[in-house]
Amino acid sequence: MNTKLTLGSLFDGSGGFPLAAIKSGIKPVWASEVEPFAIRVTQKNLPQVKHLGDIKDIDGGEITPVDIISFGSPCQDLSIAGKRDGLKGSKSNLFYEAIRIIKEMRCKTGGKYPRYILWENVPGAFSSNKGEDFRCVLEEITRIKNSSVSISKANKWKYAGEIMGDEFSIAWRVLDAKYFGVPQRRRRIFLVADFGGRGAREILFDTKSLPRDFRKSKEEGEGNSKTTKGGLNKTICLNDQGGERMDVSEEITGTIRAKAGNPPLVYDIRQTSKNTKNERHNIYECDVSRTIDTSGNTPTRNQGGVAIVEDIYSMSKNSHFTKADKNISSSLVATDYKDPPLVNQRLVRRLTPRECGRLQGFPDYWCDNLEIENPTDEDLAFWREVFDKDAEINGLKKKKTDKQILKWLKNPHTDSVEYKMWGNGIALPCAIYIFKRLVNIEK
Template sequence: MSVRYNKLWKILVDKKLNKTQFRDTVDISNQTLSKLSKNQFVSLEVLDRICDVLKCNIGDIVEHISEKGVETKKAELRVVSLFSGIGGFESGIDSSNISAKVVFASEIEKFATLSYQSNYPDHMLVGDITKIHETDIPDHDILVGGFPCQAFSIAGKRNGFKDTRGTLFFEVAKILKEKTPRIVLLENVENLINHDKSNTIRTILLTLSELGYTVDFTILNSSEMGVPQNRSRTFILGIKNFPSEPYKEDFRSQKISSLKKELNLDDNFNGFNFFNDLKSNNEDKYIKDILENSVDSKYYFDSKKVQNYIDSLEIPKINSEKKIIKVFDFPKEVHNDQERQRRVHSIEGISPTILARSDTTKILVEVDGKLKVRKLTPIENMRIQGFDEAFIDNIKNIGMSDTQMYKQSGNAVSPPVISEIFNLINDSILHKKRR
């Protein structure tokens, strides 16, 4: 996907403005003017400024065109990514077996956008999605996003689409209504299923069905897909105009099974069974498999009080198991912190859910024959989400701080989960259609 600004130059001719006058009026640099002249991507802020001056919409000056005759690995399905973070969905799609290309992405957080651009410099990445009119989004086949969990204002009757106004999910729904992509995949926190007495997820599902999507949803744990972390998240998949069928019991969650039984009674709701066919890849991966060989001393808890306490313990041999293995909790008088932050885990197990902060998982390691406690490094935090080395290196190489890398990894979706979902979409939906 590329851009063309022929319509912009026509407007300038109609307004009797040459390019120099246009540059000065809009207050853009020579470099930006050159990009426009060469039909290269410019920021949404520049396009907004141009439209403010010329009194037009972005669609009046920009054309998105397909690159015919150019062979690329990812050129078949067009993807729009919302609330993109550092690109977890993109990374997962890249490693899946579908052929796809991101044509538009949106992320509002400054440092996350820098990390995103370190890996995807050619993607059209814009800021606040609430400032973008849905008609200005490029046409696409797939929409993905991990939107924030927000309650809806529901007064009495269930109004679907209307109930979502004022939330970030409404931005998703507006785009789906306008652009009608065939596939939508959304991710949210595990507690979405319980949020506001399940009214939040119920409204999301009803809205998607109202917009013509047949929907399935579940709670997936990243550990199912070979990620050495206990990380449960809600996933919602919608397929446009897909055959509907009664929900079967969800083997992962009794709460979801109960909601599915309720939705089966709604004649106007369209559901189908997808996630029950998504099987664990059975890869045994543990914390020990993602550790760096050499770790700076700043990540260790090496005060004399802490080390004396560790030395006083008798630690039994621990065998590898695909579960969280707690070795011990520091007493508060030894390490004064909240209970979760005083917990030390074995590297023979998997990590608890990493959060968007620096006080990440603490582990017991052996250094020169001596047991010590340290936290995961920012690179290990990225690895424990399933990001590959090249992806992590690109972020590290732009000088991203430890604090931001901890935050970004904790906010991210696990790419291997996305990859496995799209592998199944390809095999059971896209490939099935072609046969």
């Protein structure tokens, strides 16, 4: 194949499909997106890609024909986390706009372009409206090639499947990003349609294995791999069911509670003196449990040397612990080289926007240097149209003035808009996997 395959991206978002295309030897040509921040991100990183604006304003017969059209249509109405309005919802029904554009392009080019389409969405599409929505997805995509085909509803849609027709094929499969080199569990449906042959199966399904991106160890291993069972030591489960008692179980974990919060922090401790009433002192770390007594006025009680503590720090070289006051640091201990062990409030640290981008497999620079200090008249006209459309979509009565737009262009980034972009985006390695296999088939 001498010429590169070309790509058009609908619902472009973070630019994941165009970036995956570039990394796979495919040329991205145009994109459609309405979120101003996402447009600025892809405009900065992919200046060669033409932005077409709102999908509702695009005529598929008038834009540049491409070999592949990708579209991760809005999933909010299909997701189990949403209201589940399905394809009739105000956002997820934009799926039909993508189908319209594809049909218009194929009509204008005599069925030549696009040959391939790639649709991405949440697994909730399988069960939305009791499976009817995914049946509609398959039927609409099939009718791009054959308008007379009807798809029957399944009792329960499988996480992988295919449809083979006369000179066309459709295949779908749930891919989990954790198997493609990123540290997050992100399961998404990827559906490929080949309107010129039976390549969809070969693009999506690999009967040999799944790719994994493991880093090489410094040293070669000499032993056999451990089994899951063999790699675990004795585990003790603490059962806190809301009362005063903490049950201990060696084999059965506790039931999940509706109560918010994290499991308590547990230290193996003992008290230094007997029958003290001072709860803030006389507890220290130990390896041997103290003698059981009947005292009920200390944290250890009769639990064999287990106390539930938080907000603690080390006070001396004897490894004594005490309950700390909030926002007050421990004094430095000059007689020990070890740092005092700190236990923070029971809150999970929030991921930064950059970390969210890494979880999706994107480079760190993707949202850097977005400001435009001295925009041209052409730039201002482009962004005026972007924000006018944004105001229309969101039902805003007032549109941004040129002064407000110029101010935004000098600093378009906020954490909230970046979080939103990554949350709506794709895991880049999954798209690269599919596009590389598509390119290999074409070769």
